[in-house]
Amino acid sequence: MDIQQSIRGLLGGALVLIATFSHPVLAEYTSHGISLYGEPKYTENFSNFDYANPDAPKQGELVMAEMGSFDSLHQFIDLGKKPRGLFWLYDRLTVRGHDKNEIKTRYGWLAEKMTIADDYSSVIYFLRKEAKFSDGYPVTAEDVAYSLNLYRESGLSNIKSRFKMVKSVEVIDPLTVKINFGGDGSRLQILNSGNLPVLPKHIWQHKDFTQPSLDIPIGSGPYKVISVDPGRGIVYELRDDYWGKNLPVNKGKYNFKNIKVEYFRDRNAAVQALKTNNVNYIAETNLLRWNKLYQGDVFDSGTVVKDKINYDAPSFVTVMVFNLRQAKFADRRTREALVTAFDFEWLNKKAFNNQYTRATSLFNNSFLAAEGLPTAQEKAILIPLSAQLPEQVLSSEFTLPSTDGSGRNRKNLLTAQTLLKEAGWKVKHNKLVHSVTGEVMTINFLLPSPVMKPAIGAYIQTLKKLGISSNITIKTGTEYYKLLMQRQFDMTPSQYKVRIPPNTELRSSLKSEFAGVASSYNLSGIQDPAIDNLVEGLVQSDSYVDTQAYGRALDRVLKWNYYYLPLWARNFQLVAYQNYIKKPLQAPKYGYEVEFWWDERSK
Template sequence: MHIARNLLAVLSAFFILVPPVHAAAPEPRHGIAMHGELKHGPDFEHFDYVNPDAPKGGELKLAVTGNGFDTFNPFVLRGVAAAGANAYLYDTLLSQSEDEAFSAYGLIAEKVQVPEDRSWVTFHINPQATFHDGEPITADDVIFSFETLTEKGHPFYQAYYADVAEVKKLDDLTVRFNFKDTTNRELPLILGQLPVLPKHYWKDREFGGASLEPPVGSGPYEIDSYEAGRTVTYGRVDDYWAADLPVNRGRYNFDKIRYEYFSDDTVSMEAFKAGIYDFREETSAKSWATAYEGEKFTEGEFKKEEIHHEQPAGMQGFIYNTRRSVFQDPLVRQALAYAFDFDWTNRNLFYDQYSRTNSYFENSELASTGLPSGAELKLLEPHRKNLLPAVFEQEYRPPSSDEEGEMRKNLARAVQLLDQAGWGFKDGKMVNRKTGEQLKFEILLAQKTFERVVSPFINNLKRLGIDADMRRVDTTQYVQRIRNFDFDMFIMSIGQSNSPGNEQRSFWSSEAAEQPGSRNYAGVSDPVVDDLVDKVIQAPDREALVARTRALDRVLLWGHYVIPQWYLPYRRVAYTSELQRPETLPATGVSLDTWWYEQ
């Protein structure tokens, strides 16, 4: 006992005399990269894809197809926000580079500190940063923004920042976020995407409601004028404090940016040819092939261009709502894919412009191909008993009909799969042999242009004894129904980045499946997917990220949550000759923030 006491005394003295050794605090830096090093050093002057000497001036006129807007708050579930409200009214802590996989540089936060294990991040606010009303941006505003968005904002923010344990004010211009999970390497970067809202403005206002009161923002533009639901014009802030920062040089060149709303795309197209707006990105292959003709194009008043990009094309397709009983069986979902004739659609409706989508990360190294091997196979192996054998034995490819008579074989294969799932013909209808339920569903649409795609699909389904109805609703009703998962099937494009991470939770997690407003439209709720999503988020380097994303991609594909449609490796744009763009393009292909007006 005395020996133990003496030893304790000696050890106590040692720890008093010898101070603990702490790892040196990381130096504040001008930016942060997801993996590897930043492309641009601390003294960089501008991004490579801008014209730093672009002239300022002019008005950029753009179009929106839809039934208008009823709020300038883009951060909440209620209402339909005005186009451009998020992009132009509010700045973020950091500004993302468009020519790197995922790197961000100082904006509101001039410096950022991150330890090697990424267990926390500290943002040092630029002392010059101000809101539009001249009030300085402080740590209190950053903390208010985080707490408000995660507690009262769109459910996306709660999922996106789920691994933040606490946020601390170190001083008026310094704020630190501590994390629950030190394996979430992306978290410092996505916190850099936090839009900063003015605490003093929202103090006496209800954040969660829809409002057309022009807010006080922090970005390069403010609301100049608007006509409720019809037009909104943003004016460049004359004394914008961040105009000359390296991340903004050569950007935000227009004095005004005006959005005008049109009821449908046909009206919008005619308005463009009449010169009512300046820039149009075409989504219809038929229009691209036939409508962009005439004197204005031949004489150079309008330009037509296909601009290639290096971004993942994502997944566009018919999305099943697996919350519906009729779509809960993967065999049924797989069977219905055989009724969509992409090859006929592409040939007869799209002038063979499109390629078939085979991945949720199409057009990138993140897409799964062949059979799983190496690191990807190692990730999937522990889940083998919970996955279809096809995940390990077959390369996923959606049904094709590029050969004569192939569509008849596809429909026959659909009948076989439905038979395996317990469905069969009765009086010409496909019914469940146990319950007598008829296989029928509704396809929800907002755009008239998709009707010609959906109609042939419905006709093929009828040949299988399946009744599918097409229902087109106005934009407001469409948005609300999608947010509340009030649909059977709809067409959606799920965009992806070159550096997938925390947003995958909103797309695929079991928690998001039950959260109205999340982007898990299909209702994916699978422990295997949850595990792979976590592993994507925790990827320690680019090599691991690629392998983990491919594994997630493969499992989602064989889950048959969508019927894949098509993609383009380029963007189809037309614009007036007064619009000019830099010679060097970003990976996204088109970044209107870098264009300018020249008489």
């Protein structure tokens, strides 16, 4: 059954009531930008984004500290570990706006304008004649068509997914290219098609796209690579001849003359380098480290700024994923028991000084997060799938178990014991054993940093009370990444930040077809036909109503299946930098972008 057709038929009245959220069907039209809902905020002749400083000086350098290492400069395939910043080498057809008043809008970048078919079956991009690659070759429609076909055949799994609905690409003339979607076209597909990093055909047609490489990439973007020390560092230089420096979308952007990315094996060493001004920027993701490591005279004096930047957008959500490829996690009640045993309130109080909030959804702090009981719109989507769903999805409100934070979690542990017994587990000689298979329940936690060990260590002590023995494997950098891609873990932390609306990357994170792809984002190995159906419906939704209904329906199914253990959520970013690094007064909606910052030191 076509579920999307079903909801549209059942919700005709509701759609009429909120038609203002959905873009009306128009005749074929040409525009400088496209918005998923309504019209773009910025008109064709706008000067710059509100969150940019057009007077920012082009000077100085940003020296970023990153953890781990890298072994490839080819960022568009799954193989290899890539350094940060390679995206600065490439322009896309369009660029996303991050204004606080826009949910999802893209403006022309390589493309000066676009013509969109009234039924969204195709889009024609008109390239800017001045666009050139860093080696002087012009960017042409042939490059666009070549790049898109290359990504569809051999690209990263999330990029493949982005262009899955493309039927064909036509080169109309050297500066005009048409992308055809046929009957699968939608407004979201048009938006996604602009997010195409364009590669130089004259370079890649002589190389093997499927293999990692340390060759210096050629792109049309604002920066070029001038130095590489494999695994340790990379240096980008702002191109004096960058063709797009005066475009409205780039005014006040790309302000550092040089950007150095230096890799450290140890976070303590990176923070020490910041204190001594050997690096001048570190982005932090761990609140424990933030509170403990980023201390001292340079912070107290203001020489180094310790900045907690709040933003109004979906949360960064940290969860512990179950490796569903392991038979011990096959029963939903087993996973529910392990979620029930986790005492977030105690951990937040003892380890984080109550600075985190509990993650209740992968879509935390967004209009896609399910609340209360399913609405009529959600039921219209879920009822046709009911045979594949836990019965509670349609009848009950989902809530995570909670505690008083005292550390006495007896009530939840008794519930967990009951669930484990129902799933076929029993305690024998102080060990949890499956009554049918005889498997002893042990859990290997794979962690990317020793900083998380105390938090997981407390959870392990709780699991012991249930007869579950556990161990922790800590690997950093490429070693952690290798084990992650090989799926050598029982449980491991993962961080999510959903795009609004969800982009095609959601497919590679949740759909069955990616469960067996070693390098995909489907770390859990979820293989659920109901999830597949809901993800497709969500990705293809082209109205606010459909997007919200599919998102909340998907959220409910994910929650009630207990595919992950929610840990914490944050709506802030942590970054420390030298005080001569400056940023605009207004931040983008989805958090800061360092591309808009600058070095105030004179030349």
